[in-house]
Structure formats: structure tokens, C-alpha cells
Amino acid sequence: MDLTLSPEEERFRDELRAWLQANNPGPEPAGEEAAFEFRCDWQRRLNDAGWAGLSWPREYGGRGATLVEQAIFSEETARARAPQLANVLGIAMGGPTVIAHGTEQQRRRFLPPILSAQEIWCQGFSEPGSGSDLASLSTRAVRDGDEWVLSGQKVWTTFAHRARWCMLLARSDPDAPKHRGLTYFLMDMRQPGIEVRPLRQITGEAEFNELFLDGVRIPAANVIGGEGNGWAVAITTLMHERFTLAFGLQLQVQIALSELVERLRDTPATGGRSAFEDPVVRQRLGQLMIESEVLRLNAYRGLSAVMRDGVPGPEGSLGKWHWSEVNQALAELAIDVAGPRALLDEDRWTYRFLRARANSIEGGTTEILKNIVAERVLGLPRMR
Numbered sequence: 410m411d412l413t414l415s416p417e418e419e420r421f422r423d424e425l426r427a428w429l430q431a432n433n434p435g436p437e438p439a440g441e442e443a444a445f446e447f448r449c450d451w452q453r454r455l456n457d458a459g460w461a462g463l464s465w466p467r468e469y470g471g472r473g474a475t476l477v478e479q480a481i482f483s484e485e486t487a488r489a490r491a492p493q494l495a496n497v498l499g500i501a502m503g504g505p506t507v508i509a510h511g512t513e514q515q516r517r518r519f520l521p522p523i524l525s526a527q528e529i530w531c532q533g534f535s536e537p538g539s540g541s542d543l544a545s546l547s548t549r550a551v552r553d554g555d556e557w558v559l560s561g562q563k564v565w566t567t568f569a570h571r572a573r574w575c576m577l578l579a580r581s582d583p584d585a586p587k588h589r590g591l592t593y594f595l596m597d598m599r600q601p602g603i604e605v606r607p608l609r610q611i612t613g614e615a616e617f618n619e620l621f622l623d624g625v626r627i628p629a630a631n632v633i634g635g636e637g638n639g640w641a642v643a644i645t646t647l648m649h650e651r652f653t654l655a656f657g658l659q660l661q662v663q664i665a666l667s668e669l670v671e672r673l674r675d676t677p678a679t680g681g682r683s684a685f686e687d688p689v690v691r692q693r694l695g696q697l698m699i700e701s702e703v704l705r706l707n708a709y710r711g712l713s714a715v716m717r718d719g720v721p722g723p724e725g726s727l728g729k730w731h732w733s734e735v736n737q738a739l740a741e742l743a744i745d746v747a748g749p750r751a752l753l754d755e756d757r758w759t760y761r762f763l764r765a766r767a768n769s770i771e772g773g774t775t776e777i778l779k780n781i782v783a784e785r786v787l788g789l790p791r792m793r
């Protein structure tokens with residue numbers, strides 16, 4: 410791919426840079442509630458100025474921007490250290506899925522409040538007995554006139570405690586082969602029969618939840634992509650998760666790496682030599698720099714593939730797998746240099762180190778991503 414920007418793309422970048430300089434509210438406040446409100450407010454400001462849902466069509470509140478402009482947006486917001494968005498699952502996954510498989514009525518109803526953060530979205534795919542083997546899920550959907558009635562349990566449901574809508578995958582035909590008996594629903598989280606129980610993570614945060622459904626009713630009009638077509642719709646959601654997030658994540662790695670270099674420079678010398686002068690530390694840093702550049706170039710390669718084929722492909726799995734390894738290695742280096750102090754340290758590197766443990770599980774485990782790369786990118790024989 411050609412990495413030089415056209416004059417229009419440069420204009421877009423300069424306009425965005427100027428806007429970010431004037432509007433970036435700076436670092437997030439401490440505390441989960443305060444940080445969430447801060448992110449909602451930031452997303453509203455972006456949306457009011459026409460910067461949310463960049464590549465979405467204009468008629469649904471987007472900007473109709475090209476993928477290159479979207480990539481510029483990710484780079485510039487990361488560079489400006491702008492806050493995260495509140496409705497990240499709605500913007501990265503829910504919206505693109507509704508655009509790809511929804512009816513016109515569904516697009517008009519659901520897309521604008523995703524962008525304004527008025528309606529937060531969550532993803533109800535994983536179950537206690539079905540994570541990697543998602544198609545084996547057992548949450549049941551039974552048709553009752555113009556409605557579906559759902560019962561079962563989901564788990565690891567990020568933002569279920571804040572969400573208005575859940576992208577829910579359920580079994581609508583238990584007699585069909587497992588991939589064909591699934592339907593994709595948009596479930597209103599504010600109704601009887603839904604119980605959300607928080608799960609506390611190693612970081613101390615309760616970012617995700619258990620989700621219990623007992624006779625929950627969903628109008629047939631909230632099925633996305635047609636009855637029995639849930640697997641194809643779910644794959645769209647997952648491909649967007651890996652592609653869209655991969656682009657922003659590789660930038661966060663670059664920023665984290667430059668912060669780590671600054672930190673190491675400032676670390677006082679022990680035994681006559683500072684951490685920054687230690688040859689082993691320098692070697693690990695050098696390797697991380699190489700890996701972060703490979704991540705960046707692969708993200709661009711993924712972008713070229715989407716520009717060519719229109720949809721994200723299985724190569725996104727490579728980016729997500731590689732990112733999780735690099736991000737974990739980065740945090741481990743910071744913690745190794747900090748030594749036993751890291752256990753007491755309340756600073757952001759300790760948080761990063763703990764949060765990074767989930768990177769190789771969330772959004773598909775590394776083992777599963779390796780299988781996808783082996784079978785669907787490299788064309789190696791299937792394991793089973």
C-alpha cells in the first residue's frame with residue numbers, strides 16, 4: 410500500500426489535529442463512574458463535531474469517510490492522547506453489523522444513538538460452556554407470535570451493567586446443525602427477566618458481568634440478518650472487532666512504548682548503571698520497537714485488504730494475536746524494571762500489567778487465533 414497521504418487526506422488530518430488541539434479534555438478522572446461519564450461526554454463532543462462513526466454513511470449520522478481517513482483519525486487521536494470512547498462496542502462492532510445486515514428501519518433506529526453515546530451496547534456471545542467453541546452455545550430462543558422468548562446465561566459481558574442494547578446470539582433451532590440453528594438479536598437490556606451480576610477482575614474493576622435471561626421477550630423486528638442466519642452475522646461482528654480495534658491498539662502500543670522509554674530514562678541507577686543502560690533491558694526494548702513497527706505495518710496491510718475486498722478478513726486475527734503478545738511483553742518489562750516495588754505500586758504500569766493478562770483471552774484466545782491464521786490465512790489442513 411502507498412503510505413503517503415493525498416492533499417485531501419492531509420487537509421483532513423490538519424483539520425482534525427486543529428480540532429483535537431482545541432477540544433481534547435486531557436487525562437481521565439480517577440474512578441470508574443467518573444471515567445465513564447468523562448468518556449460519554451467526550452464521545453458526545455466528537456459526535457456533535459462530526460468525528461464519530463467516521464466511515465459510517467452520512468444518512469445514519471456518520472461522515473462517509475474513507476478507510477484511510479479512519480486510520481488517520483485513529484493515529485491522530487492516539488497521538489493526541491485523546492480519551493477513549495464510552496460506546497466502544499457499539500461503534501466498533503454493533504454499528505458495522507447493523508450497517509451490513511440490518512434493515513433500513515433498524516439502521517435508522519439503532520445507529521444514531523450509538524454515535525451520540527445515548528445508548529451503550531454490549532456483546533452477549535460467550536456462555537459458561539461456550540467461549541472458543543461459540544457455535545455450541547445453548548441460550549434458547551423460542552418464537553411466540555411476533556416475539557421471541559429467551560432463556561439462558563451469558564458470561565464475560567463487558568459493559569452489560571451500562572448497556573441499553575445487547576448483541577445477543579441464541580439458539581433458535583436446536584434440531585439444525587450447530588452453526589445453522591443460531592439467530593442474532595438486539596435485546597433491550599431494560600426489561601424484566603434480565604439479571605446482570607458484576608464480575609471483578611484482577612485489576613479490581615468490574616468491567617464485565619454474568620448475564621442471566623429468564624423468559625426475556627424480544628420483538629421479531631429486532632432480529633438482525635434473518636432467523637437462522639446468526640452465525641454469519643456474528644462473524645461480521647467478530648471480524649470488525651479484530652480489524653477496527655487492531656488499528657487503534659497498535660497505536661496505543663507505540664505510545665506506551667515511548668512512555669516506557671521515558672520512564673526507564675528517569676529510573677535511578679542501581680549498582681552504577683541505570684535501567685536504560687542495562688544491555689538486557691536495551692535488547693528487550695529494541696525487540697519491542699521492532700515488534701511495534703511490524704504491528705503497524707500489518708495494520709496497514711489489513712487496511713489495504715479491506716479497501717480491496719470491502720470487508721475485514723481473517724488476517725485481523727494475526728494482528729490481535731501479535732498485539733496481545735507485544736502489549737504483555739511491554740508491561741512485563743516495566744514491571745521487571747520496577748522490581749518488588751511493582752507489587753506495591755499503584756501506578757498505571759501495575760494496572761497495565763494486570764489488565765494485559767486478559768489480552769490473550771478477550772476477543773478470541775491466542776490459540777484460537779493461531780488456528781484461524783493456520784487454516785484460513787495460510788490454508789493449512791484443518792485440525793479436526
Ligand SMILES: Cc1cc2nc3c(=O)[nH]c(=O)nc-3n(C[C@H](O)[C@H](O)[C@H](O)COP(=O)(O)OP(=O)(O)OC[C@H]3O[C@@H](n4cnc5c(N)ncnc54)[C@H](O)[C@@H]3O)c2cc1C
Binds near residue numbers: 536538539541770
Ligand atoms: C476482558 C474480557 C472481556 C470479554 N468481553 C466479552 C464480551 O463483551 N462478550 C462476550 O461474549 N465475551 C467476552 N469475553 C469472553 C471471551 O471472548 C472468551 O473468554 C474467549 O472467547 C474464550 O472463551 P472461554 O473463556 O470460554 O475459554 P475456553 O473456550 O473454555 O478456552 C479455554 C482454553 O482452551 C483453549 N482452547 C479452546 N479451544 C481450543 C482449540 N480448538 N484449539 C486450541 N486451544 C483451544 C483456549 O485457547 C483457552 O486457553 C471477554 C473476555 C475477557 C477476558
